Amino acid sequence: MKIFHAMGLTLLLLLTTLSSSGAAEADLRAIIAKFATVTDFSETGAVVQELTATGDPAVERPLAALAEGNLYIRTADSMVFVGKEGDENVQLFDPLSGEAAGEASEDDITKITVNNTLRRAIRDALGTLTLGSKDPTVRIAAADTMFKTPDAANIEPLDAAIASETVASVKALLEQARAASILVSDKPDADKLAAIALIGSRGDRDAVSLLTSVEANASGAVKDAATAAIANINSTLALWDAGQNIWYGISLGSVLLLAAIGLAITFGVMGVINMAHGEMVMLGAYTTFVVQQVIRTSFPGLFDWSLVIALPLAFLVAALVGLVIERGVIRFLYGRPLETLLATWGVSLILQQAVRSIFGPTNQEVGNPSWMSGSFDIGQLAITWNRLWILVFALTVFGVLLYVMKRTPWGLQMRAVTANRRMAASMGIRTPWVDALTFALGSGIAGIAGVALSQIDNVSPNLGRGYIIDSFMVVVFGGVGNLWGTLVGAFSLGIVNKFLEPYAGAVLGKIVVLVLIILFIQKRPRGLFALKGRAVEA
Amino acid sequence: MITGRFFAAGADRRIAITIFILLAAAIIVPLLNLAVSPTSAFYVPAYIVALTGKYLCYALLALALDLVWGYCGILSLGHGAFFALGGYAMGMYLMRQIGSRGVYGNPILPDFMVFLNYKELPWFWYGFDHFWFAAIMVLAVPGLLAFIFGWFAFRSRVTGVYLSIITQAMTYALLLAFFRNDMGFGGNNGLTDFKDILGFNVQADATRSALFAASAVMLALAVFVTWAIVGSKYGKLLMAVRDAESRTRFLGWRAENVKLFAFTVSAVMAGIAGALYVPQVGIINPGEFEPSNSIEVVIWAAVGGRGTIVGPIIGALLVNAGKSWFTGVLPELWLFALGGLFVAVTLLLPKGIIGMWDSWRGNARALRAASVVEEAAAKVGVASATSKPARSPARNPGEWSWSDPEPQAAE
Numbered sequence: 001m002k003i004f005h006a007m008g009l010t011l012l013l014l015l016t017t018l019s020s021s022g023a024a025e026a027d028l029r030a031i032i033a034k035f036a037t038v039t040d041f042s043e044t045g046a047v048v049q050e051l052t053a054t055g056d057p058a059v060e061r062p063l064a065a066l067a068e069g070n071l072y073i074r075t076a077d078s079m080v081f082v083g084k085e086g087d088e089n090v091q092l093f094d095p096l097s098g099e100a101a102g103e104a105s106e107d108d109i110t111k112i113t114v115n116n117t118l119r120r121a122i123r124d125a126l127g128t129l130t131l132g133s134k135d136p137t138v139r140i141a142a143a144d145t146m147f148k149t150p151d152a153a154n155i156e157p158l159d160a161a162i163a164s165e166t167v168a169s170v171k172a173l174l175e176q177a178r179a180a181s182i183l184v185s186d187k188p189d190a191d192k193l194a195a196i197a198l199i200g201s202r203g204d205r206d207a208v209s210l211l212t213s214v215e216a217n218a219s220g221a222v223k224d225a226a227t228a229a230i231a232n233i234n235s236t237l238a239l240w241d242a243g244q245n246i247w248y249g250i251s252l253g254s255v256l257l258l259a260a261i262g263l264a265i266t267f268g269v270m271g272v273i274n275m276a277h278g279e280m281v282m283l284g285a286y287t288t289f290v291v292q293q294v295i296r297t298s299f300p301g302l303f304d305w306s307l308v309i310a311l312p313l314a315f316l317v318a319a320l321v322g323l324v325i326e327r328g329v330i331r332f333l334y335g336r337p338l339e340t341l342l343a344t345w346g347v348s349l350i351l352q353q354a355v356r357s358i359f360g361p362t363n364q365e366v367g368n369p370s371w372m373s374g375s376f377d378i379g380q381l382a383i384t385w386n387r388l389w390i391l392v393f394a395l396t397v398f399g400v401l402l403y404v405m406k407r408t409p410w411g412l413q414m415r416a417v418t419a420n421r422r423m424a425a426s427m428g429i430r431t432p433w434v435d436a437l438t439f440a441l442g443s444g445i446a447g448i449a450g451v452a453l454s455q456i457d458n459v460s461p462n463l464g465r466g467y468i469i470d471s472f473m474v475v476v477f478g479g480v481g482n483l484w485g486t487l488v489g490a491f492s493l494g495i496v497n498k499f500l501e502p503y504a505g506a507v508l509g510k511i512v513v514l515v516l517i518i519l520f521i522q523k524r525p526r527g528l529f530a531l532k533g534r535a536v537e538a
Numbered sequence: 539m540i541t542g543r544f545f546a547a548g549a550d551r552r553i554a555i556t557i558f559i560l561l562a563a564a565i566i567v568p569l570l571n572l573a574v575s576p577t578s579a580f581y582v583p584a585y586i587v588a589l590t591g592k593y594l595c596y597a598l599l600a601l602a603l604d605l606v607w608g609y610c611g612i613l614s615l616g617h618g619a620f621f622a623l624g625g626y627a628m629g630m631y632l633m634r635q636i637g638s639r640g641v642y643g644n645p646i647l648p649d650f651m652v653f654l655n656y657k658e659l660p661w662f663w664y665g666f667d668h669f670w671f672a673a674i675m676v677l678a679v680p681g682l683l684a685f686i687f688g689w690f691a692f693r694s695r696v697t698g699v700y701l702s703i704i705t706q707a708m709t710y711a712l713l714l715a716f717f718r719n720d721m722g723f724g725g726n727n728g729l730t731d732f733k734d735i736l737g738f739n740v741q742a743d744a745t746r747s748a749l750f751a752a753s754a755v756m757l758a759l760a761v762f763v764t765w766a767i768v769g770s771k772y773g774k775l776l777m778a779v780r781d782a783e784s785r786t787r788f789l790g791w792r793a794e795n796v797k798l799f800a801f802t803v804s805a806v807m808a809g810i811a812g813a814l815y816v817p818q819v820g821i822i823n824p825g826e827f828e829p830s831n832s833i834e835v836v837i838w839a840a841v842g843g844r845g846t847i848v849g850p851i852i853g854a855l856l857v858n859a860g861k862s863w864f865t866g867v868l869p870e871l872w873l874f875a876l877g878g879l880f881v882a883v884t885l886l887l888p889k890g891i892i893g894m895w896d897s898w899r900g901n902a903r904a905l906r907a908a909s910v911v912e913e914a915a916a917k918v919g920v921a922s923a924t925s926k927p928a929r930s931p932a933r934n935p936g937e938w939s940w941s942d943p944e945p946q947a948a949e
Binding site for chain 1: 613687690691693694695696697698699700702703704706707708710711714715717718829830833836837840870873874876877878879880881883884885888
């Protein structure tokens with residue numbers, strides 16, 4: 001009789017659980033109410049486990065609140081609430097539905113305390129729960145957490161989740177998480193070997209760390225398989241690392257290209273060593289800063305366009321300053337390159353101090369527009385948007401400049417003057433104008449380089465100093481008077497630099513590059529792509 | 539024979555006067571500092587002695603640069619590196635003299651090495667507890683670097699702005715290297731906290747006066763050596779290389795050897811200047827390798843008048859006195875003034891103060907009859923126009939008159 005009674009009750013309970021969520025909610029509430037009676041952490045942990053065991057996604061809210069220390073008990077009626085601390089009182093919410101349930105002063109409620117062990121338990125529990133979430137990104141995050149903290153208990157919920165999963169990519173992640181869980185379970189070796197194969201195909205650093213711990217604990221075939229998988233992954237990762245270094249190198253190369261390309265023109269066409277070139281870059285960066293300041297105060301909506309607006313302005317500012325320098329100083333020093341070097345150095349000091357007097361010596365804040373911030377991954381490569389855009393920008397500038405030099409009348413005149421000044425003058429080319437405009441063009445390009453560099457470097461009066469020696473190295477290495485030489489020079493220096501860095505450290509790598517260039521110049525004093533001439537000395 | 543020339547008239551008399559003034563200063567200034575009571579009007583305060591002593595070291599550096607730039611046409615933008623290397627050699631000797639009086643009281647290791655957990659003295663610090671060894675290193679290290687660097691550079695005919703740029707790269711590379719703690723030269727902080735030199739307290743007035751005297755005597759000696767080099771047959775060769783390198787080569791001279799000798803001698807002079815400088819200022823750090831320092835040296839020589847012996851000394855003293863005054867009174871304006879000086883000197887005073895003085899006196903007869911030294915000074919302006927690549931005789935046969943200066947494409 002009693003058995004029938006019990007069976008009937010169980011059946012009833014089962015039915016109600018299946019049929020109505022209201023009854024399930026009541027159950028959940030019953031379990032949650034137990035929080036009011038707990039006296040220590042282990043009892044709290046038991047309640048958490050009980051909640052997790054229901055497998056109901058609704059428990060996510062109270063559990064998350066508990067982990068953050070936001071679950072309260074009202075002293076008066078032992079009811080459990082999620083609390084949100086206000087100015088004076090704590091706002092109370094229903095733990096399941098999340099509906100507001102009035103306020104209470106802090107004296108009337110008690111916080112349910114948690115320790116780190118509990119927090120970890122809750123996080124794991126939530127990870128299991130969120131597998132059933134409707135949002136794929138949440139499921140991915142859950143799979144990821146389970147992969148990193150594998151637990152044999154995860155296998156069953158994962159099996160269920162894999163069965164119901166429809167998105168292929170999420171399913172793959174879930175299977176990897178399941179494989180990770182299998183490795184720490186006591187399943188037969190055959191399953192574990194399959195799991196290792198699956199994880200080995202994942203091929204990232206997380207997989208390596210997981211397999212390393214497996215390798216340490218396992219024996220026999222599993223251990224061997226793990227060792228082999230680790231070696232396999234590491235060799236792939238080494239390739240990715242090389243790829244990452246190449247990318248860093250290309251990125252550095254694009255920066256060098258931007259900084260050096262204007263110098264290449266003035267040096268190539270006029271033989272003028274413009275020591276103030278770095279300051280033109282700095283002027284461009286400060287123009288960006290001013291444009292952003294104006295936009296911030298007057299047209300906040302245009303912020304994403306600030307760089308586009310700054311580009312022509314920076315070009316104009318730097319080109320104008322360049323024109324003034326050419327007409328005011330350099331014009332009188334033609335044919336005396338060493339003295340030009342000194343005079344432009346003096347100009348650079350004046351420009352630096354002028355900027356320091358106007359804007360102050362500290363770094364200025366130049367913001368990234370939204371389309372330049374953040375990053376994305378290709379395989380194991382992390383690529384930031386601003387670096388990518390600078391590469392695109394550098395190549396665009398290079399392309400435009402190449403077009404100007406090769407396809408426009410002005411470029412033709414520039415090349416004619418470079419090749420043979422007197423003959424060009426005899427043909428009616430106004431060489432002084434070509435000189436002035438070339439210098440303005442080179443300076444203007446330095447200005448727009450400053451716009452790009454303001455995105456990745458500190459905008460301070462010393463900005464240009466950091467680039468001037470590197471730019472010279474690029475120009476001298478690539479060969480003067482040849483844009484392609486500058487391109488090749490910039491990228492090869494960038495890549496060599498970044499490849500040396502992991503082995504030699506950043507500073508030593510740079511020193512090695514400098515020494516290599518010095519040696520290289522001994523071998524080819526005119527750079528990689530020297531202009532051919534019949535001069536006895538050049 | 540040299541002595542005969544030394545007491546001759548004209549520009550050589552200028553050298554003689556300079557040497558005389560320097561030697562006199564080496565005696566009188568210490569006397570006025572040590573033997574005259576502080577209340578007297580003739581008393582020279584200790585800080586003035588230290589300051590002028592520092593200027594004399596700069597003057598020696600400028601003279602060293604002038605030997606290669608003014609007389610041989612090699613614009614080195616890395617002379618600060620030789621100066622700093624000489625300074626580091628002296629600094630290492632002074633560090634070893636501290637002994638167990640350092641903060642950590644280690645009798646062998648300097649403080650920074652204890653701090654950086656060095657267990658034993660690096661091998662390149664051996665020997666620096668002896669003054670004679672340090673003195674040899676002061677000469678040898680910059681000289682050797684210059685010899686090796688020059689041997690490569692001049693042999694492969696790296697000239698003009700290319701040479702300037704790689705000398706700049708050299709000092710920049712050394713700057714980065716000396717900033718590293720692993721190098722064993724004190725990293726960022728360099729070497730400082732010196733106590734004794736040759737057993738005398740570095741801070742004492744008498745030692746400072748002695749260092750001043752040593753700087754003045756050394757500068758006088760350098761003036762004499764430079765004058766002897768420039769006045770010799772080799773000096774003529776030096777200027778021939780400066781004015782028309784390929785022509786000299788075609789005449790059968792080894793231009794690279796001529797340049798290499800001048801470059802090495804000049805580097806050794808710069809090293810001595812650095813070694814005298816360090817005990818007087820009490821610190822040497824990687825900042826001395828800054829490329830901008832080396833460029834500043836060039837302007838000292840240019841202000842005074844390159845291609846003269848007295849010019850760089852006057853330039854170094856004037857510019858540095860100006861710097862001390864400006865940075866005290868109007869620190870904001872110093873860089874404007876320095877920058878303006880670079881522009882003004884290159885545009886308006888290509889021959890420097892000495893050159894302007896000579897032409898201002900309008901003493902054409904003196905110019906014509908002058909010895910090699912003055913000839914060189916007068917020639918500089920014209921020379922640079924004729925010595926440039928595209929105007930080289932082989933390229934433009936015959937006389938081609940071109941009224942205005944014109945740019946030359948780099949090749």
